[in-house]
Amino acid sequence: MSQPIPSLPSHVPPELAYPFPLTPRKAGLVNPFTDLIPKIHQGPAIFYGTDIFPGPGGGGWVIRRSEDLKAVYSNTTEFIKKGNGQFAAMIGESWDVIPTELDPPRHTAFRMSLNPAFTPRKMAELDGKVRDRARSLVAKFKDQGHCDFVKDYGVPFPISIFLDLIGLPQERMDQFLDWEFSLLHTNDMEARGAAVRAVKAMLLEEIEKRQKNPTDDMISNTLKLIVDGRKWTTEEVFGHCFNLFLGGLDTVTANLGLHFFHLATNPQMQRELREDPTKIDAAQEELLRAYSAVSTMRICHQEITIHGITIKPGDRVLMSTPLGSNDPEVFENPTVVDINRRPVHLTFGFGPHRCLGAALARRELEVSYREILGSLPEFRLAPGFQVPFFLSNIIHIDELQLVW
Numbered sequence: 001m002s003q004p005i006p007s008l009p010s011h012v013p014p015e016l017a018y019p020f021p022l023t024p025r026k027a028g029l030v031n032p033f034t035d036l037i038p039k040i041h042q043g044p045a046i047f048y049g050t051d052i053f054p055g056p057g058g059g060g061w062v063i064r065r066s067e068d069l070k071a072v073y074s075n076t077t078e079f080i081k082k083g084n085g086q087f088a089a090m091i092g093e094s095w096d097v098i099p100t101e102l103d104p105p106r107h108t109a110f111r112m113s114l115n116p117a118f119t120p121r122k123m124a125e126l127d128g129k130v131r132d133r134a135r136s137l138v139a140k141f142k143d144q145g146h147c148d149f150v151k152d153y154g155v156p157f158p159i160s161i162f163l164d165l166i167g168l169p170q171e172r173m174d175q176f177l178d179w180e181f182s183l184l185h186t187n188d189m190e191a192r193g194a195a196v197r198a199v200k201a202m203l204l205e206e207i208e209k210r211q212k213n214p215t216d217d218m219i220s221n222t223l224k225l226i227v228d229g230r231k232w233t234t235e236e237v238f239g240h241c242f243n244l245f246l247g248g249l250d251t252v253t254a255n256l257g258l259h260f261f262h263l264a265t266n267p268q269m270q271r272e273l274r275e276d277p278t279k280i281d282a283a284q285e286e287l288l289r290a291y292s293a294v295s296t297m298r299i300c301h302q303e304i305t306i307h308g309i310t311i312k313p314g315d316r317v318l319m320s321t322p323l324g325s326n327d328p329e330v331f332e333n334p335t336v337v338d339i340n341r342r343p344v345h346l347t348f349g350f351g352p353h354r355c356l357g358a359a360l361a362r363r364e365l366e367v368s369y370r371e372i373l374g375s376l377p378e379f380r381l382a383p384g385f386q387v388p389f390f391l392s393n394i395i396h397i398d399e400l401q402l403v404w
């Protein structure tokens, strides 16, 4: 575990440097939540994962405790987001993905402009559409007695909501599936660059249409927003729509796959929620905690010491919500899913960059629970099916064969 690594920066103690098992960018049959995360929590509070990010020199610090993660999330002086972004750079350009790639004070100004559009009340207004999308997907498989939950529901559902949000017809689904796959699921840089260009061209075309003929979708609404006393530029509106595309699809797919894996393997919990749907809220919050999937990163801007370890400018720090939301110092028996827990978790991050879409994500998940538990009888994993957990910056399940 602690063999010398030639490319290790000189300030990293070699005994704290080793491969990090949660981000190898491949699928395996080990459940990371019950088998890997508890072991990591037995180790040091901070260590250096030698292989976290793709490519040579892909090392970075891992902070496993919730309190330490919160301190880094809140510290926008020593830790910044600038430099995180690779999408504009991938095609030789320099626009920002808004708000995720910004630091204060620009970030603060854009969040203040955006926050009122993403409140729980605003997102609840979308419930009717969200329910319709859920129903029409479930209708396609509910009578066949089986489905691949990821392919038949988990992937298309958030895309259909995104299409509604930005006012595009559902017929564009296949194109979006292609783009999402090329952008986020391949390592082929040419294909990824082509997808960034294609998504950019599509979004700019739609923005131009809404500038001429405003509607009530999110593009038209963003065009009306004010930041620093002026309207957003076209490039900023595009940067925000790109952020919704990046942040709002895979995250929801991953959570749906993981939560429904849990339900499929815990029939008593399905029964409890069917008998008393008022428990769905609490169950959802606890599943969000127990299956926290998303890791992002920060870049150190000014030298800082955490638990006696020096982090230098330019060092990358993994912000692992799977670790933070399963920290045994905060949550007793974190691997146990206890719907009475009412957890305050890190699944949507913390501090100024906390997930802008959290209220929408919660609506999407809750509607999914209600529609699926209400439409299907008790479901379980297909006999002999082994669940592939894909471990990367978003832990997810690639395929989930269910039967009922």
Ligand code: HEM
Pocket: 098, 099, 100, 101, 111, 243, 244, 247, 248, 249, 251, 252, 255, 293, 294, 296, 297, 319, 321, 346, 347, 348, 349, 350, 352, 353, 354, 355, 356, 357, 358, 360, 361
């Ligand atoms: C269960 C689903 C989701 C999870 C687990 C999730 C998780 C996260 C996390 C952990 C962050 C913080 C990143 C950081 O600080 O580095 C974040 C930020 C963000 N998320 Fe989500 N997200 C989800 C769904 C969504 C949805 C549906 C949308 C869009 C409608 C969205 C849009 C965003 C945006 C725009 C940011 C950037 C916020 C900022 O930098 O100020 N997310 N999300």
